Amino acid sequence: MGIVFAIFGGFLFWYPIFTGLEFNKKLGAAHFWVTFIGVNITFFPQHFLGLAGMPRRYSDYSDVYYAWNFVRRLGRIITAVATLIFLYGIMYRFLRPQVVMGHRYVNTGMEFKRALYPNSFHTHTMGAKVMTQAVTSSTRTR
Numbered sequence: 190m191g192i193v194f195a196i197f198g199g200f201l202f203w204y205p206i207f208t209g210l211e212f213n214k215k216l217g218a219a220h221f222w223v224t225f226i227g228v229n230i231t232f233f234p235q236h237f238l239g240l241a242g243m244p245r246r247y248s249d250y251s252d253v254y255y256a257w258n259f260v261r262r263l264g265r266i267i268t269a270v271a272t273l274i275f276l277y278g279i280m281y282r283f284l285r286p287q288v289v290m291g292h293r294y295v296n297t298g299m300e301f302k303r304a305l306y307p308n309s310f311h312t313h314t315m316g317a318k319v320m321t322q323a324v325t326s327s328t329r330t331r
Contacts, residue, residue: 216274220278223274232261238257
């Protein structure tokens, strides 16, 4: 589930750049913590189930493992609620827009150093520059 946190984190980082709207910080924090709790409740009982001898990737489990599977099911429900919080946060900003004031991401990387749109004078008739100096053993650096 670590990659899911990275995907959500990347989305929250790029969301103001793509849309020009600020994501609600309280909903973002609520989404993170509810997802964190739900994921840990989902996957932590698997350690105990594995130690008890439950095989993986079975569609039907014996009644011995019912309690831990019920806990896992609750964790999946909590994670689904966290996803609904995330989707609500996206819809909330489109229904009540809050434009980004003073972009705080401007100097974080090369993607922000260039113009947002291509230059208006750009044409595809300009030729490419070709290097004429051959690389020899005397010009190479070691």
